[in-house]
Amino acid sequence: MNVTQSIIRKATPEDASQIFELYKTVSKNIGGLARTENEITRAYVENFSNKSFENGLQFVVIDPLNEQEIIAEIHCYQLEPGVFKHILSELTVAVHPEYQGKGLGKQLFQALLGDVQLNRPDILRVELIARESNIKAIQLYENLGFKIEGRFENRINNGNNSFEADIPMAWFPSKIR
Numbered sequence: 001m002n003v004t005q006s007i008i009r010k011a012t013p014e015d016a017s018q019i020f021e022l023y024k025t026v027s028k029n030i031g032g033l034a035r036t037e038n039e040i041t042r043a044y045v046e047n048f049s050n051k052s053f054e055n056g057l058q059f060v061v062i063d064p065l066n067e068q069e070i071i072a073e074i075h076c077y078q079l080e081p082g083v084f085k086h087i088l089s090e091l092t093v094a095v096h097p098e099y100q101g102k103g104l105g106k107q108l109f110q111a112l113l114g115d116v117q118l119n120r121p122d123i124l125r126v127e128l129i130a131r132e133s134n135i136k137a138i139q140l141y142e143n144l145g146f147k148i149e150g151r152f153e154n155r156i157n158n159g160n161n162s163f164e165a166d167i168p169m170a171w172f173p174s175k176i177r
C-alpha cells in the first residue's frame, strides 16, 4: 500500500469515531496495544482524546486516496497531579495493520516530539511503556531517542499463566529551545 501521499495533522474532536474504528482494528492483533478489542470503547477513545486536547498532543495520519481514512494515531497528555505537570504520559500509538512498517509510526513520533521541542517549553519529559516482546516498537522508540529506564517484571498478563515484563522508556527534549 502506498503511503507517500499520506498527511499528518493534529486530531480534532470530529476524528473520534474513526480513531475508535482504528483502535478496534489494531487491537485485533495481540501483542501490540495493551487493551484487547472488547476493551476498546468509545468512552476510552473520547477520554484520551479529550485529555490530549486539554493539555497534551494528538496527531493522526490520513490517507487522502482512501476517502480521508485515519490510518494511524498517536497521543499523550499530562497526568493530573501538579508534580507531574512537566510530563507527557500515557503515550499510545496505533498504525493500521495494512500500513505498518512503512514509516508512519516514525513520522507520527517525529511530529509529536518536534512539537514538544518547539512549542511546549513546559514539557521536560515524554514517557511510555512497551511490553518486552514488542521488539519492533522498542527498537523504534530507541531510534527516536527514548531511553529504557528499567523493567516492570510480570506487569503484562498474557493469559494461560504467562506473564511478561513491561519496559518503561522516556524521551527528553534538548535544552536548546
Ligand SMILES: CC(C)(COP(=O)(O)OP(=O)(O)OC[C@H]1O[C@@H](n2cnc3c(N)ncnc32)[C@H](O)[C@@H]1OP(=O)(O)O)[C@@H](O)C(=O)NCCC(=O)NCCS
Pocket (backbone or CB within 6 Å): 026, 031, 032, 033, 034, 093, 094, 095, 096, 099, 100, 101, 102, 103, 104, 105, 106, 107, 129, 130, 131, 134, 136, 137, 139, 140, 143
Ligand atoms: C509499533 C508501531 C506503532 C510502529 O509503527 P510502524 O509505522 O509500523 O513503524 P515504522 O514503519 O515507522 O518503522 C519504524 C522502524 O521500525 C522498523 N520496522 C518496521 N517494521 C518492522 C518489522 N516488521 N520488523 C522489524 N523492524 C521493523 C523500520 O525499519 C523503522 O526503522 P528505521 O527508521 O530505522 O528504518 C506499529 O507497528 C503499530 O501500531 N503496532 C501495533 C500497536 C502497537 O504495538 N503500539 C505500540 C504499543 S507500545
